[in-house]
Structures are given as structure tokens and as C-alpha cells.
Amino acid sequence: MDKSDYFMSTNSLTNDTHLYDNNPLACISYISSVPNKKFILILTNLLCENVIPIVHNLTQIVAIYILKSSEKNDKKLTKYIKISGTFSSKEELFHKLIEDIKILSSNPSINPYYNSLNSSITLFINSNDNSEQLSLIQLDEEHSRFIWFQFLIKAFRRLPSLPSNNDKYSTMLKLCRSQSLFSDEISMINDFQNNYTSDQAIFYCTKSNSPIYNILNKALDTYDISTIFSFRYFISDIYSQLVKLNSSTITTVYRGQTILYDDLLRLRMNIGELYLMNTFLSTTTSVALALSNINKTKTLLTSSHDVDVIFQIDISSERTQYVKNIQHLSYRKIKKEFLFLIGTVCRIESVEHVPNDRWYIRLKLLTDNQLLNHFKHEFSEKLTIFSLGMFWTKRKQYDKALDYYNKILLREYLSLSVDNTNALITIYNNIGLIYEHKNDVEKAKEYFDNASGLTHNHLSSASLSSSTSSESSTRTESFKIILKQPIKNSSSRSINLYNLGCTLFENAKYADALKNFENALLETDTGTIEQANLYNNIGCVHYEQLENKKAVEHFEKAFDIALKNEFSTKDYLSNLTATVRRNCKRIPAELAVDINKS
Numbered sequence: 001m002d003k004s005d006y007f008m009s010t011n012s013l014t015n016d017t018h019l020y021d022n023n024p025l026a027c028i029s030y031i032s033s034v035p036n037k038k039f040i041l042i043l044t045n046l047l048c049e050n051v052i053p054i055v056h057n058l059t060q061i062v063a064i065y066i067l068k069s070s071e072k073n074d075k076k077l078t079k080y081i082k083i084s085g086t087f088s089s090k091e092e093l094f095h096k097l098i099e100d101i102k103i104l105s106s107n108p109s110i111n112p113y114y115n116s117l118n119s120s121i122t123l124f125i126n127s128n129d130n131s132e133q134l135s136l137i138q139l140d141e142e143h144s145r146f147i148w149f150q151f152l153i154k155a156f157r158r159l160p161s162l163p164s165n166n167d168k169y170s171t172m173l174k175l176c177r178s179q180s181l182f183s184d185e186i187s188m189i190n191d192f193q194n195n196y197t198s199d200q201a202i203f204y205c206t207k208s209n210s211p212i213y214n215i216l217n218k219a220l221d222t223y224d225i226s227t228i229f230s231f232r233y234f235i236s237d238i239y240s241q242l243v244k245l246n247s248s249t250i251t252t253v254y255r256g257q258t259i260l261y262d263d264l265l266r267l268r269m270n271i272g273e274l275y276l277m278n279t280f281l282s283t284t285t286s287v288a289l290a291l292s293n294i295n296k297t298k299t300l301l302t303s304s305h306d307v308d309v310i311f312q313i314d315i316s317s318e319r320t321q322y323v324k325n326i327q328h329l330s331y332r333k334i335k336k337e338f339l340f341l342i343g344t345v346c347r348i349e350s351v352e353h354v355p356n357d358r359w360y361i362r363l364k365l366l367t368d369n370q371l372l373n374h375f376k377h378e379f380s381e382k383l384t385i386f387s388l389g390m391f392w393t394k395r396k397q398y399d400k401a402l403d404y405y406n407k408i409l410l411r412e413y414l415s416l417s418v419d420n421t422n423a424l425i426t427i428y429n430n431i432g433l434i435y436e437h438k439n440d441v442e443k444a445k446e447y448f449d450n451a452s453g454l455t456h457n458h459l460s461s462a463s464l465s466s467s468t469s470s471e472s473s474t475r476t477e478s479f480k481i482i483l484k485q486p487i488k489n490s491s492s493r494s495i496n497l498y499n500l501g502c503t504l505f506e507n508a509k510y511a512d513a514l515k516n517f518e519n520a521l522l523e524t525d526t527g528t529i530e531q532a533n534l535y536n537n538i539g540c541v542h543y544e545q546l547e548n549k550k551a552v553e554h555f556e557k558a559f560d561i562a563l564k565n566e567f568s569t570k571d572y573l574s575n576l577t578a579t580v581r582r583n584c585k586r587i588p589a590e591l592a593v594d595i596n597k598s
Helices: 004-008 024-033 045-055 075-079 090-104 141-156 168-180 183-195 198-205 210-222 225-230 232-244 262-268 286-296 317-321 370-376 390-394 398-415 421-437 441-465 493-506 510-522 531-544 548-564 570-582
Strands: 037-043 060-065 083-087 121-125 250-258 274-276 281-283 306-313 323-327 338-342 345-354 358-366
Touching: 004 345, 004 421, 024 037, 024 045, 037 045, 037 090, 037 286, 045 075, 045 338, 060 345, 075 286, 075 370, 083 232, 090 286, 121 141, 141 232, 141 274, 141 390, 168 183, 168 210, 168 225, 183 210, 183 286, 198 232, 225 232, 225 548, 250 262, 262 306, 262 345, 262 421, 274 370, 281 286, 286 358, 390 398, 390 421, 398 421, 421 441, 493 510, 493 531, 510 531, 531 548, 531 570, 548 570
Parallel strands: 037 060, 060 083, 306 358
Antiparallel strands: 121 274, 250 281, 250 306, 274 345, 281 338, 323 338, 345 358
16 A cells, blocks of 8 residues: 555544554554554455454454455455455545444443443452452342352252153243244144153254243343243253263354343443353354354344344363354254353453444353352352252342242142152251241241151151061161261251151161162262261161171271361271171271270
């Protein structure tokens, strides 16, 4: 480009122009040296291949214009969002430049007192400060929702199994039917009911014209927990199918869509903070496909308050397992389609206004769960769907906790046709604990009585079903062993399984007791006193069944955990001693210590 032409044209737009004739390194060096300035870059297409990959992600670069000086057509450049266009004449280029500057100069102002209540996105703000020193009670409403939603999705991945003949999708399909008006929607629901298998989860979750797809995504967007809970087995299926896929090798993906203007403002205000993806996010490695998706996401409800955005998500090599290539499984059969796991967390890197009145938002995928682990440690048990309501109890939001148990869990499990005794005992116990925290003694007693009644009925049923068993005749009183007693001051699914196991043991129902202890063990953290007590009680069952080898094995496990974690080893060692003596074997030398000193 002729220098006089360049300065004459650009000086009409700005008084700060720089010309680097055949010296791209000097241009890049200058741009990098002034991080607080904004630049419009004009290049010939001969320089594009070397310059654009270096400068494109710099926040200083607002837009890039390419003047063709040859017939070279580099398809690799289509992935760069800030390129406004490629032009065959200077007049055409500057006409587009003037149009873009008018749009870019109308950037929305940022109100520092912006109220987030109108926003549908979830952010974790101040995540770089001392958030790991916070307790649940100190979190604000949005932050607590951020953490709780993460726990909810993790709990869905550990759902208790149901009998194969149980239709675990019935509640979901009933809900979808109630919200579907047209015959084609009903046909899609019938298709799911008649043909769906868990290995088709990705196919059905990408069927964007289906009421199942639309209702689920709307619920996830609006945090409609009741609806999300109805979809829990479908969500679990999607997760299971995704995690089985091979990790991808991609480092950058894109997604084009319209978002609320209010959401854009929040993202711009919170560069560097965490952004929670509360849906299964479909992305592509093709910018062209991402741009075409913007028009597809526009509906009759799209208004002037919506803006077009392109998300660029950068993925480091050690984090590619969190995004999977689904093009062969997707209903859409789109090439280069990648799906992110629900609950994925990204850091907001930049938000920029780019040519063609679009917004370019760069995110960086994170997998560091230190924040989540910090709050998880406030609970003695793993968070499952049965204990998750106690999250709100920890925050003293008792009505929210009761809503979760009464409106979601209790309603759901009372409606199932399978035996849900253990689940209902846990739910009633936890509701009782919540009322106890509220100092409502009468209500607490009512729910504790419900739990106690179910436990009694369960034991009576077990007694009748095994009345002909000679199980109790195997009990021996040769040496007294010590069963760790039920936990009465806390409640969770694993604690209730543990307590039920203790009761069954005392009633000499050893097979049932063993089953409950083993199920509780699956949901108990390693290296804890709870785990040691469970191994001890499993050893007690084997002891009563005259299975000395298994009893010794489990008492030794309990002893080892206690020894490593400086818990009292006295009871575990006493049981080990009794078992070994009964079997007329010597105690191992390393265990031959004074029990009273343990």
C-alpha cells in the first residue's frame, strides 16, 4: 500500500497511526509493549500466515483487515474471529473499516453497580482471593448455588442402581408429555420410551428439536432443580457415555450463540473469574460452523437485548479429557463437534467487541477442584442425592433444605414402585435433623418416628423372610467381640446404612447386616474413623459366622487405619486377639502389644 494513501485514509479516522512497511516483527513488538491501547491491524495477505497467529489473541487487537496483494487463499485464516474480511481494493477495505468503527465505538458502558439478579449465568467472583478460607455459611447466594450445583451433578454420577425392570425414566417422560402440545413432540417422546437405551444418550441429548432436549436445557439454564432431578438418570447416562470416549487432542474450540445483554455485561465486569457451564455445551473446532450456529439459536423471542457472541475455549493438553468428540454419536452428525461435561468450569480470559457487531469471549478450561474439595471437607460423608439437602442446613437455609427433601426427594421416592425403605429412612432422618436445627421439636419427633417405624417394619420383614434360617445358631460366645455402636448425632445415607447394619447384627441377621455395612463402606471416605469402624463391624459379622480368616482380615484393616491416623486401636486389637485365640493361632508379633496401652 502506498504510504500517502495509507496516512490520508487513516488520519481521517484517528490521529494515531503507525506504518510498518515489510517489518512485521517491529509491529508485533510495538503492539505487545502497550497492553492498554487498542489497535486495528491492516495487513496484506502475504503477511497474514505469520503475523495473525501471534497477535490475534492479544486484547489490544480489536479488528484485522486483509488487503489482497495476490491470489493466495489461505483457508487456515477462517478460524480467526477478529478478521473483519479480505478485500480486493483499498476503497472496499476502508468503507468496511468506517462501518465497523461506528459499531465498535458504541460499546456498552459498564455500570460498576450492576445488579446480577437479571443474569442467567453463574460466576464465582473473587476466586483468586481467599475463597478457600471461607466456610459455606460465608458464601453469598450465587456462590453457594455455584458450589451446590457442582455437588448435585457429581451426586448424579453416583446414583444408586434400580432393578432392571424399573422404568427409571417414567417421571421424566411424564413431565415431557405434560409440556408437549404437538403430535410430532409426542411422537419423539414415544420414540424415546420405546427405543432408548443408555448407549444412545448422546444421540438423544443432541436432538435439538426434541421436547426432551428443550425441557432439559431450559431447566439447566434456569436451575429448575425439580425438573433437573426428574432427568437425573438421563443425565447420568450422558455422563457415563461421555467418560467412556477417548480423550481428544484439540486445544481450541468455539461456540456461537446469542446471550442476554445483561450476561455480556457481567462477563465483561468479571475478567479472571470463574464461569460455570451449567449445560452439556456443544462446541466445534470450526469458526464457520460456530458462526452459523448464532442464527440457529435465534428464535422469535430473541430481542434487541440479546447480543451475538463467539466463545473461544482454550484447552491445555492435560485437560482434554473434559471435552469429547461426539460427531459419530450425535444426532446432528456434524463434523468436528465436541461436547463439554455439564458443570465444567472455565476462567474468563477476555471479552472484546469485534467486527460485524459480534462479541468475542475467550475462556480457559479449568479442572482444578481445590475450591470444591475445600467445601466438601465440611461434610463427614460423601455428598449424595440423599445427603445433599444438608448442604443448605450447613448454611442455615433450612427452608431450602426442606424444599429439597419434601418437594423433590420424598415425592420422587414415595412414587416409585420398588422397595425404597433405606432411601426413605435416610430422607425422614434428615428432615428430622433439619427440624431439630429449627428448634421445632414436635416436627423433628414426627419424622424421626417415621424413620424408626420404617426401620422396625424392615426388620420385621427380614425376620419373617429368614425365620427358617439357622443363621443365629452359628453365633458363638467363646470370646466377646466389640461391635462399634450406631451413630445417633448425624445422618446421611452411609450412616443410616451403618446404623441399620448394627441393628440387624444385634438381631442376628448377619447376611443383611453385612450387606448394609458393605454398601455403607462404598460411600465412606478412606482413612477415616468411619471406615475403620465399618471394617471392624464387617469383621464382627464374619466372626459370628465362624469365618475366622475373613474376620482377621477386616479387623487388621481397621487396626491399620487407626494406627496410621492415630485413632484408638484398643477395640480393633481386642477383636483381632479374640479371633486369633479362638482359632488357636498366635497373634502376629507386630500386634503383640498391651491392649490397655493402645
